[in-house]
Amino acid sequence: MTTKIPARKNLKNISAYVAGKPIEEVQRELGLTRIIKLASNENPYGYSQLAKKAMLAEMDQTAYYPEGMAPALAEKLAVKLDTKKENIIIGNGSDEIIRLLTRSYIAENDEVIMPDVTFPRYETNVLIEGGSPVLVPLIDGVHDLDSMYKAITDKTKMIVICNPNNPTGTIIEKAKLEAFMSKVPKHILLIIDEAYYEYVNDEEYLETIPYLEAHPNLVILRTFSKIYGLASLRIGYGIMQPSIIEELVKVKDAFNTNRLAQAAAVASLEDDAFVKYCANQNQLGKVYLQTELSKMGLEYFPSHANFLMIKLNQPGKEIFEGLLKQGIIIRSGHLLGYDDTIRVSIGSQEENEEFIQALKIILN
Template sequence: MTTKIIARKNLENISAYVAGKPIEEVQRELGLERIIKLASNENPYGYSPLAKEAMLSEMEQTHFYPEGMAPALAAKLAEKLQVEKDHIIIGNGSDEIIRLLTKSYIEPNDEVIMPDVTFPRYETNTLIEGGTPVLVPLIDGIHDLQSMYNAITEKTKMIVICNPNNPTGTIVEKAKLTDFINKVPKHILLIMDEAYYEYVNDNEYLETIPFLNTNSNLVILRTFSKIYGLASLRIGYGIMHPSIIEELVKVKDAFNTNRLAQAAALASLDDDAFVDYCATENEKCRKYIENELTKMELEFYPSHANFLMIKLNQHGKEIFEGLLKQGIIIRSGHLLGYDQTIRVSIGSQPENEEFIKALQKLIG
């Protein structure tokens, strides 16, 4: 007989993160050879050839531990972003930095204000540390900044804004966000998650890095997983005041990012042409899907990222399962907080065309 060992009480109401179904899993389950995965906002164009060359070269050093703070990558990012090197911390994906922030700053009963619905790891990491998530509903898929500001109490330790927001893809109006950043009390950490930053092409999008000079509580998160196509290598970064980084380093794993990831990310920063190509193709393909959805009289949130959240007249799980049988993996909205929706990542044009045909077949 096995005796169950009781885990931390904070974990009682926390569920494991449900990622988009892997291609290999669907192939095993359905016996299909060809699968189109449009579920995890990955880059359909792969990654920079420069990154491949760098990884092949770095493999010769695999038997040595990597540098714990990835100084070469931090220095190159600092130069590219025109910030000081000590304002950069490299993470095992930007989601690790979210975890480091809650681990460093959140104590039991501290409150963290965040939109509802958004990337679920903000809430999960808050709960793990015994904090209280304060969920503020979106308005038409967009952050309600006024209500988020009104939610501030003496217990508020952190506020999180995802811009563009996942899963809706929407952005926050520039003037409203500027005002919000400037009026949030400086003793409250303000986290700006900009994982999809490179995809945005809109004058209403706010460049937040200049605010670091006057807002020492501001933390900006970005990643190499999306437009740079290095999702499996798990590497992202945060831009923030050095005093915050000093605290994060105390709880960071000694070697949190591996040699290949550091080398690939470093080389990727030299390939602006690849990034520009991916952004251009993404916008073109997103508009194609939007036009087809409009013809089908389906509504969707105005996305500025590499995915679309589509509104349906039925449960998203039904469409998810129907598409899966046709070898197309998307995300059902019931896993993301919106039952009658699906979220589809923007693929290559042939993939997008197959998705539209399959969707038309399902909804008639």
């Protein structure tokens, strides 16, 4: 009999992250050749051809370790974002920076305030460090900032905001977020995850980078995984005060981002036309899906990202399984905190149309 070696007690009630089903897995399970994946908010238009050229050129350097702090990428980002290079840290996806923040700042019983529901890795990383997540329910899919502020105690070390929020796609009104930022005590880290920043085209969305100097506790997270289409390369970044970065570097892996990812990200920042095209196509796809869903009598959260969370009158898991049999992968709401919903990434026009037709078949 094999003896199970006990792991850390902090892991007892933590489950592994459940990602959207990969295309290859569905092909193996169902024997299908054509699969449409609308589960993980990936870019259906791929990635910049400038990034491809940069990766091919960098291939010859594969035998050599990358620069640990990705200085060329940090400098390029600083120019593009009108901030200082010293304010930027590059991560193995922005989710690594979340992990670095909790590892650096969260001790046993420290509290971290976050919305319920949101991206689940915030809560998981807090629990791993022995901290206590304080979950504040959303109101109509939007952060309840008043209740989040009231939840602050002498144990609060962090507050996490996801804007646009995943999985609802909603944003916080500019004036409300600005007022909240001003009220949060400066000894509490305020982390704003803006993974879907480039998709937002609403005047009510707050540009947070100009607030860095006035709010030394502010941490902004962004990624190359979404609109830039570099999801498999795992590269994101954080914008914050150098004093915070100094602490994160202490617990960061020495070579956390690879050469190809760094080169691709640098090149992607040169291709504004590609980003604009993807944002425009996403907006067209979103309008199409919203129009068709409304015709079907279905409601959805007002999304400012590249996905929609659709409200149903039946378990989302049933719809997920029905669509899967037709070769369409989406996300069931039961994995995201809303049982009677599904979350669907906005695909190409052809993919969107196939999704709508398949959904009509299932619902009828």
